[in-house]
Amino acid sequence: MLVSIGPVQGFIADARRSRDLWFGSWLLSELAKAAARQLVAQNGIAQLVFPAPETVDDLEASSKLNVANKIVARIQGDPTGIGRAVERAVRQRLTEIRNDAFKRISGEFDLQTATAQVDDLVEFLWVAHPLDGGNDDKRVRDRLEALMAARKATRDFRPGAGQSNQPKSSLDGLRESVIPEHAYPLRRELEAVRKHKAATLYNRYKAGPAERLSGVDLLKRHGYRGDESHFPSTSHIAALPLITRLEQQEADISGAWAQYLATLKTLEAFEVEEVPARFANDLTGRHDGSLLFPDRLAGNLEGDDLHVAQQALATFLETTTGGLHPQPYYAILVADGDGMGKLIDAQPTLAQHRELSRALDGFARRVPNIIEREHRGALVYAGGDDVLAFLPPHTALLCARALADTFKKALSNFHYDDGQDAKHPPTLSVGLAVSHHIEPLSDALALARSAEKWAKQLPRKNALAVTVSKRSGAERRVCGVWGTLDARLAYFITLHRADAIPDGAAYEWRGVARSLHHPKPPAGGDDTVYKTAQEALRREVRRVLRRKRAEHGTAPLANRTLDDLDRMILDPTVDIDHLADELILARLFADAEDIAGLPLKEATPV
Incomplete structure (x- = not known):
């Protein structure tokens, strides 16, 4: 039997926050585990082909095992009865997660519509094929895949249950919002009223001031998994190089951080995001790294409050890093x-x-x-x-x-x-x-x-x-x-961090490559002009590099660096345009390593 649970890519990708993305992936894994668990209950763990967990406990709800949306198992008995039992188990697990999420929402919402939206979310499909004579070879797997492809191509057309007069979800644009419209702030309202409504929207629904959420969206925002119900924001991930640098400082900067937090907590509309305990660090604790970005402070603050918060952040960064900001x-x-x-x-x-x-x-x-x-x-x-x-x-x-x-x-x-x-x-x-x-x-x-x-x-x-x-x-x-691209990028990162090559070199290199570009002829065609253009291009790039100066313009490029770059440029198997882009891209990674305060590594050119 082959079981498929969907939708996958669309459901996961309909995410505005990192937590939406994480929970969508986790939910599908939980449903797949429920399916696998039911198959094991009826046929034994030894008959479960994919996944192949070590113990039945790995398939328990909320275990750490991630399961893909396709399950393969050998079964005994009526496939229709087993398929229905597996589907019941999947939908029961979905109901448990839905009920647990919805009971955590303190504000009013259209529960009937939200429930229907979640119940309609899962696409459960199964196919089965007999093992002729007990032979469990590739032919059976191929037949199962062909049957599943045919089943997916067979559409079930059901009447839509939507309400045309309701705003659509801000995440997928398909389902209706279930949060009452009067909960959202309006431009014509007083600033104090708008602030209060925005704070209430976040506290009750985890929604932004202009973010309409469907029942499925609320499931993503309020689905519970203990401490892991929180998830780092994209801003937290971006702030980690600077957090790494701050953690390495010998001076005690905890007082400066505490003062910054104290200032933020005096602002009525400010909401502090948290990360799971496993992402906590000695400096910022469980506070999300978004607090280190001025533009993120503007997400739920405005006017004087925003000015106070951004000024407090500027003071903290000036005190601890000399004004260095996160990338x-x-x-x-x-x-x-x-x-x-x-x-x-x-x-x-x-x-x-x-x-x-x-x-x-x-x-x-x-x-x-x-x-x-x-x-x-x-x-x-x-x-x-x-x-x-x-x-x-x-x-x-x-x-x-x-x-x-x-x-x-x-x-x-x-x-x-x-x-x-x-x-x-x-x-x-x-x-x-x-x-x-x-x-x-x-x-x-x-x-x-x-x-x-x-x-x-x-x-x-x-x-x-x-x-x-x-x-x-x-x-x-x-x-x-x-072994080639990653090694070259590591070498270019080292060049940038050691100031062994100026930033402008890569862009001028790229400009030369574009001006002397000549398309490669088709296989078997005359490539004389192409080879001549390539030779001229490589010589011109070498000339450009020899005019450049390193160490902030105070010294020519080192002979060793020029020799290393020459070998790459003159190698006919290496795309010269590609090399320039690699050198440009490496600058961003080099900056991140500098901000993190990582030691400079020796890198060998490829």
């Missing part, structure tokens, strides 16, 4: 295993498929430690070969490489045929998107997913793709295989 960027990491379909096909029996599932589960169990403890990130989801996380820029690249290395080691006993009589171990491709902390989360997530897809488009995959979207300037992307 306003954070990274979203999306990772996915390469060739997993071929790897599953390479397991001839369901027993071997189960062993593969155990290996994937072993990798997923290591991910939280890698992301949160070793690299100060915030894990949204880790299940099987899929990972979604937020990371500060000063650790993002190292974390991505650590995940790729861990994945390769965890699955080192498995191989698949690439179709050319060559055996390949499974690898992990990673997409990183660096975005401004107040840009729409949905846009940042789309960038990260696009980067991950780009990495997987390389012929052998096993790649890293990085996209940087700054509020000023063009969006820049680079992509390359592990």
Whole structure:
């Protein structure tokens, strides 16, 4: 039997806050665990193929195990009866989570509509196929996948239950808002009334002053999971390099932080966001790092109160860092295993498929430690070969490489045929998107997913793709295989931090590349002009670099640096435009490491 629970991407991506994203991922995992738990209850844990938990306890509600939205199991008995039992278990778990969330909402809302919206959320599908003669080979899995594809293509058209006269959700634009309109502040109202309404909206519904929420949105905002019900904001992740620097200071700055907080707490409309206990630190405690950004203070303060808060922040930063401000960027990491379909096909029996599932589960169990403890990130989801996380820029690249290395080691006993009589171990491709902390989360997530897809488009995959979207300037992307791109970026970061190359060099390099660009001819075509243009381009870039001066313009570029760059520029297998973009992107990561006060590392050029 193959069970699918959805929707997945749309439901998770409909998020305005980081907590919305986290809870959407957690909810789908909880529903998948409920399905798997029911299958185990009827058939035994040994018959569960994917996931393949070590014990039944791993499938208990709110356990730390993340389960993907597809479950595979061997069953005995009537498939229809089992399928219905599994669906009942899934919907019962959804009802439990919904009821628990809604009872935490202190304000009035349209409970009937909200309940209907949540109940209509889950798409539960199952298919089954007999194991002919007991053979549990690849043919059965292929047939199951084909049946599931056919079932998904068969649409159930139900009448809509919406109310046309209600404002739509600000998150998905589809479902109706269930919060009464009179709860929202109006422009014509007095400032004191607007402030009171805005504070009440947040306290009761966790909604912004112009944010309409549906029942599904309220579920995301109020769903409970103990201490982990809180989740760091994107601003907190962006502030982590500066928090890291503050933690390392020898002078006691706790008094300055306490004074800043005391000032904020005197402001009536101010709401302090908290992070889970595992993200707390010795300086800011459980306070969200958004408190370190002036533009985030403007989110729920205005007028004199906003001026007082921003002045208090400026005083704190001047006292503790000499006026250094946090970098306003954070990274979203999306990772996915390469060739997993071929790897599953390479397991001839369901027993071997189960062993593969155990290996994937072993990798997923290591991910939280890698992301949160070793690299100060915030894990949204880790299940099987899929990972979604937020990371500060000063650790993002190292974390991505650590995940790729861990994945390769965890699955080192498995191989698949690439179709050319060559055996390949499974690898992990990673997409990183660096975005401004107040840009729409949905846009940042789309960038990260696009980067991950780009990495997987390389012929052998096993790649890293990085996209940087700054509020000023063009969006820049680079992509390359592990061991090459990440090593070059580390080298360029070192150059920037050591002031061994000026910032303008990369932009002038890029300008030269554009002015001398000549399209590559199709395979078998005359490439004489292209080769001549490439040679001229590489020589011109070398000339530009020799005119540049390092160390704030006080010294020429070191001979060793020029030699290293020459080797890259003259290498015909390296795209010269790509190199310039890598050098430009490296500046942001170098700045983050400087803000964090990390020691300067020695980096070897590739």
